[in-house]
Amino acid sequence: MDVIYLDYAATTPVDRAVLEEMLPCFAGTYGNPSSIHALGHDARQALEEARAAIAGFIGARRDEVFFTSGGTESNNWAIKGIASANRARGNHLITTSIEHHSVLDPCRFLEEEGFRVTYLPVDGCGLVDPDDVRKAVTERTILISVMHGNNEIGTVESIAEIGRMAKQEGICFHTDAVQTLGHIPLNVDDLGVGLLSASAHKLYGPKGVGLLYVRRGVRLSSLIHGGSQEGHYRAGTENLPGIVGFAAAVQMAEKEMEREGKELVRLRDSLINGLVGLGGVHLNGHSDRRLPGNVNVSIDGVDGEALLLDLRLEGICASNGSACSAESTEPSHVLLSIGRSPEAARSTVRFSLGRQTTEGDIERVLEVMPSSVRRLRASYVPPL
Numbered sequence: 198m199d200v201i202y203l204d205y206a207a208t209t210p211v212d213r214a215v216l217e218e219m220l221p222c223f224a225g226t227y228g229n230p231s232s233i234h235a236l237g238h239d240a241r242q243a244l245e246e247a248r249a250a251i252a253g254f255i256g257a258r259r260d261e262v263f264f265t266s267g268g269t270e271s272n273n274w275a276i277k278g279i280a281s282a283n284r285a286r287g288n289h290l291i292t293t294s295i296e297h298h299s300v301l302d303p304c305r306f307l308e309e310e311g312f313r314v315t316y317l318p319v320d321g322c323g324l325v326d327p328d329d330v331r332k333a334v335t336e337r338t339i340l341i342s343v344m345h346g347n348n349e350i351g352t353v354e355s356i357a358e359i360g361r362m363a364k365q366e367g368i369c370f371h372t373d374a375v376q377t378l379g380h381i382p383l384n385v386d387d388l389g390v391g392l393l394s395a396s397a398h399k400l401y402g403p404k405g406v407g408l409l410y411v412r413r414g415v416r417l418s419s420l421i422h423g424g425s426q427e428g429h430y431r432a433g434t435e436n437l438p439g440i441v442g443f444a445a446a447v448q449m450a451e452k453e454m455e456r457e458g459k460e461l462v463r464l465r466d467s468l469i470n471g472l473v474g475l476g477g478v479h480l481n482g483h484s485d486r487r488l489p490g491n492v493n494v495s496i497d498g499v500d501g502e503a504l505l506l507d508l509r510l511e512g513i514c515a516s517n518g519s520a521c522s523a524e525s526t527e528p529s530h531v532l533l534s535i536g537r538s539p540e541a542a543r544s545t546v547r548f549s550l551g552r553q554t555t556e557g558d559i560e561r562v563l564e565v566m567p568s569s570v571r572r573l574r575a576s577y578v579p580p581l
């Protein structure tokens with residue numbers, strides 16, 4: 198059976214062209230970029246070319262892009278690094294209730310260390326009100342962290358507006374752009390961010406590599422101490438194949454993003470319309486301020502997990518939200534934050550579309566869903 202992959206928000210396949218760029222870095226350009234000999238020099242050159250390409254794409258300077266092991270590390274670094282470097286100035290952080298766990302958990306960790314964190318609410322579509330951010334600012338605020346695009350419900354936040362406000366208030370502003378880099382236009386100056394996290398495997402690059410953009414002048418402590426790599430900021434021998442793959446993925450996005458985005462929006466909306474047409478199906482997130490590939494619906498009287506298993510039998514890979522919470526039975530914090538009941542949250546499925554998604558894939562999903570939903574509704578037992 199052919200597999201229909203509709204879980205691009207969890208991860209994407211490495212694009213063939215990206216893989217081709219990476220392969221020579223394993224056994225060819227294998228030198229350590231910190232070595233002085235010829236192989237080290239070649240590796241250093243490849244590393245810096247990759248950095249320049251990515252910096253150019255996001256409107257940053259080369260010396261503002263630091264490679265990490267992925268989005269999780271970048272978010273941890275941004276939050277703990279700001280807290281640690283600015284402790285004398287304040288102990289208050291502002292974030293939102295719908296962030297990825299790699300933002301929320303470092304915040305909880307900091308609370309145990311004596312920091313204070315404000316978790317801003319969102320509206321029914323998942324939007325943070327920039328005015329709420331302003332009102333939460335105190336004399337002691339050292340960081341505002343608001344995600345660019347939400348990984349579960351796809352809502353795209355008003356980052357530029359929050360960025361302007363943060364600048365007026367003189368507070369460092371971080372955004373988790375893991376879901377948006379390579380998918381919608383993104384420029385660090387337009388967004389007004391001091392820090393930005395991204396990850397290669399969400400844009401057809403390899404897993405285990407990401408970046409933190411750090412604007413010049415931002416006071417940030419290191420998270421990983423050791424060697425002098427990445428300007429002493431992030432120790433550890435660079436993951437050259439990963440970084441080269443990241444840059445190749447970014448360069449593909451640079452060429453493809455606009456066309457691909459339009460096509461995805463078309464497919465996305467046809468899937469949304471088809472699903473909502475089944476009746477008792479509710480779209481989560483915003484209708485148009487939405488990631489091009491994101492479809493997230495709650496289906497009355499259907500257990501989300503049972504539906505995923507049904508889809509799995511049909512070769513369709515979907516998700517119940519974030520990959521990170523798939524193992525847990527707790528309803529999604531994002532769905533609860535937009536006002537869904539715990540029951541509705543458990544009746545939710547996310548389809549995330551991407552580069553390989555076809556019209557036929559969408560048709561197939563819409564073919565399978567009616568009978569599956571009917572059957573599952575007949576046997577539905579509401580959770581206690």
Ligand SMILES: *Cc1c(COP(=O)(O)O)cnc(C)c1O
Pocket residue numbers: 206207266267268269270272297299344346347348373375376396397398399405406407
């Ligand atoms: C996937 C994801 C992350 C984590 O990135 P990794 O590279 O998998 O660690 C962080 N934030 C968001 C919004 C994500 O979707």
